[in-house]
Amino acid sequence: MNHLDTPTQETGPALDNGAGAPLPVPHVYRGRTVSGDAVMHVSRDLGKRFCTPAVELDNLVWSRTQAGPAFDLPIAQVIDFLVELGPRLHLDANPLMQQALESMIEVSPLGRRILENCYRDIPNLFARGVIEDELRVSLGDSSVIDGWMPRTLRGRPSRLRAFPPRLVHILAGNSPMVAAMTVMRAALTKGVHLLKLPSNDLFTATAILRTMAEIDAAHPLTQSFSAAYWRGGDENVESTLYRAQYFDKLVVWGGESAVRHAMRYAGPGLELVAFDPKVSISLIGREAFASEELLRQVARAGAADVQSFNQDACNASRYQFIEGNEDGADRYCEYLAAALGEDFRYGDGQGPVVPNDIREAVDVLREMEPFYRVFGGYDGKGLVVRSDERVDFHPICKTVNVVPVQSLRDATRFATVATQTVGIYPPQRAAEVRDALACAGVQRIVTLGESISDGVGGYPHDGMFPVHRFVKWVSEEAGDNSPSVSTR
Incomplete structure (x- = not known):
């Protein structure tokens, strides 16, 4: 076989202006x-x-x-x-x-x-x-x-x-x-x-x-x-x-x-x-509203799933579906946006700023309240959009779309073959949706807040x-x- 000896220059982002040796x-x-x-x-x-x-x-x-x-x-x-x-x-x-x-x-x-x-x-x-x-x-x-x-x-x-x-x-x-x-x-x-x-x-x-x-x-x-x-x-x-x-x-x-x-x-x-490449979601039952303190804890678990490698991993939650009305969903969103500003083991409270295309899309949604509500900001500490249907942009950089649903079963219609991990609260309700999620193409179901795992030791990976x-x-x-x- 031949050797490759000709130096080449890779195209990509701008060079670091020669600061320091390569x-x-x-x-x-x-x-x-x-x-x-x-x-x-x-x-x-x-x-x-x-x-x-x-x-x-x-x-x-x-x-x-x-x-x-x-x-x-x-x-x-x-x-x-x-x-x-x-x-x-x-x-x-x-x-x-x-x-x-x-x-x-x-x-x-x-x-x-x-x-x-x-x-x-x-x-x-x-x-x-x-x-x-x-x-x-x-x-x-x-x-x-x-x-x-x-x-x-x-x-x-x-x-x-x-x-x-x-x-x-x-x-x-x-x-x-x-x-x-x-x-x-x-x-x-x-x-x-x-x-x-x-x-x-x-x-x-x-x-x-x-x-x-x-x-x-x-x-x-x-x-x-x-x-x-x-x-x-x-x-x-x-x-x-x-x-x-x-x-x-x-x-x-x-x-x-x-x-x-x-x-x-x-x-x-x-x-x-x-x-x-996969996308992950979260399903949150009405049990989360038993008390304000519990809702705050559930939101922090939801934030932990979003924060997986600053939302750059397949198991990072991008869409969260919560059983309840818009007022209840908005309370959850407030707690979620605050929790996204905290450090987690594999996620930073201060992450990368939200890119311009998402900012522009969210700015339009702000003008459409109460059909949409926006929590947090574009500074990399967490951005949450509540909507009646899933937004048409891909949430990245700690951006989350929260959608209220009548039941967790209704939320399974949002799962597809591209859905890797689904975090569920409370965990005992996984039994009522796991077959529907599996039929839709989901490959992994976990307790909310536990999407980050080593993925080895006998567990399947991507089906x-x-x-x-x-x-x-x-x-x-x-x-x-x-x-x-x-x-x-």
């Missing part, structure tokens, strides 16, 4: 860290300059003529390695993670506090209980990934294996947890994995892989991962890499444009596994169990007990 972004090839400044780029969100070494294409693939490094590694040893990795990722003890955090602040809009909370929570994803639950629920019997598991169907013997895959992971950068979840799940498949770094998280994945190399650079798991950055859409790289001769599946996170771009390469032998989807299911049905074939 951030160095290393690549990791099977336990080997490679640094360099051959290619200059600009980050997507903050317009920060950064540089990378030239992409070594031949180090990003594994030959199909031989098994991957961990294909035959016992799954018990995989788990032991991941469990050892977890404590090594603690922020206070790991200079690589510390350096990654400081560099992330330069390219991520989340800010130091939220990023530090993420980094401190990453080791939890590698706890033994989490890993074992993820494997057990995804694959059932772990022996199915260690070898050819015998089984009998309708009296006919056969053997089944969850065969290790060859995957490209096109990562999203709206949360550092994406990189950590990917490494944990990918390792459980025992396959080979190329991580395509996003420009708003250039450092988390490589810090994890470099820590794996510090534990054992020659370990089969360490040898099973590579990570590199190239500009998304660079056909010089992607038209070469995204081929069935090298990989089985493209695993893509991100917005609609990222998913549609990856779809161009999917085809026979190269499957697409997509964590699609699937990722490890189950990542592996290649192969059936071997030959053998002495196969029925004879009649020649007559």
